[in-house]
Amino acid sequence: MQVSEKSSASRKICVFLFDKFSVYCLANAVEPFRAANTIARRQLYVWEHVSLDGGTVTSSSGLPVDTRSWAEAMPTGDFLFVMPSYDYTQYAGARMQRVLRAARGRFTTLVGMDTGAWLMASAGLLDGRQATIHWDELSLFAETFPEVDVVEDRVVAGRDTCTCGGASTTFELTLELIKQQHGALFALEVSANFMHGDAFERQDPRLRLTADSLVRSAAALMRRTLETPLTIAELAARLNIDQRSLEDHFRQEVGMTPLGVYKAIRLREARRLVELTRLSIAEISERCGYRNSSAMTRAYRLEFGQPPRAHRH
Incomplete structure (x- = not known):
């Protein structure tokens, strides 16, 4: 598959993990980009895993992932994937709000995956914007953040903020990002790797x-x-x-x-x-x-x- 010249530079992704994150969500976020690199025969995307304090972060199913701390990594790039799943409200404090507000100026696009939209909204990053979240939390999300235009969509892809409704929709969102950058035919080829x-x-x-x-x-x-x-x-x-x-x-x-x-x-x-x-x-x-x-x-x-x-x- 030919990849457009305008997208020749590698895009940088930072995956922001929290304890009890969904492995399914993480795989759906990263694997399409890995497949894109394989198909293109070059590194279209690079990514790293970070957490607030660094060290081992354990998924809801017990899978450990090594991460760098946010302060150590000082990440910048094209996409910040905010990826909590369970117990997400406990992370929505003042420290997280400061981190995400600072990230607004360091990443081109902030992406709330699964319940990540909650943390973005608590930092005021979704005010006046359309957004979605895991549908189990949709009503409470709308009640808690009335300044956010909450919609029952699987994926909401904006210019500088994106949100999706759960682990399976993460795959759809990553394909949409690949489609925007490298064209619909290339995204179809990536999806074919997963029988999508x-x-x-x-x-x-x-x-x-x-x-x-x-x-x-x-x-x-x-x-x-x-x-x-x-x-x-x-x-x-x-x-x-x-x-x-x-x-x-x-x-x-x-x-x-x-x-x-x-x-x-x-x-x-x-x-x-x-x-x-x-x-x-x-x-x-x-x-x-x-x-x-x-x-x-x-x-x-x-x-x-x-x-x-x-x-x-």
Whole structure:
């Protein structure tokens, strides 16, 4: 996957942990960025773990994570991920408020994950802004911070503050950040590493509430039909949507046609097989739905700037 030149510098992430944090939330916050680095073959993102006082921070399930203290690390960067989960109100004191207010000037974007929005709101960082929190705490959050525009959304992604409603929505938020920085097609490739979207294709279409979920469903189906590609009409029929609507959703979300995305997915699988296996080019062509190796080689050269054999060497 090609990554835009404007995003060539590594983005710095600081993960701010608290005792009883959710391991699920932490993994969903970091793993998509690790996958992005792997796919791009360079370090698009770097991250560190900090806590207020440093040392070992233990998750709600007992997993220990070594951290640097906030004062020692003096972190700065692109994103600060504020990640408490349980007992979060005990951290919302004057010291934490001072730390987060200072962080406002040291990070481009502050991100409240799970119950992190509570700490951000207590520091006045969400006043006059839309925000969400874990839905178990939504009513109390709205009552406690009337100056915050609390919404029942899974993710609220603003210019310099973001919030999400829990561990699973953390994954959606990190994908959205990757999408904003590196494009929708790259974010689709990252999500494919985690089979994200596969469940949507099997859902009742009435449950697909967004164009984004429909595109992920279509991309998941594309990945499962590489060897014998479907026509776009067949793809739309499998997804219980008309072809024109499917094409409109792809233009809206990815800026490409479904056919263009299908081709990109097939070629990226071809590149993966070229790099990681000793399969012949003919066999790779067949696995990726090309009628012969010459056709795939032409498409491969146009996409990646060199033929598969040269790439393998």
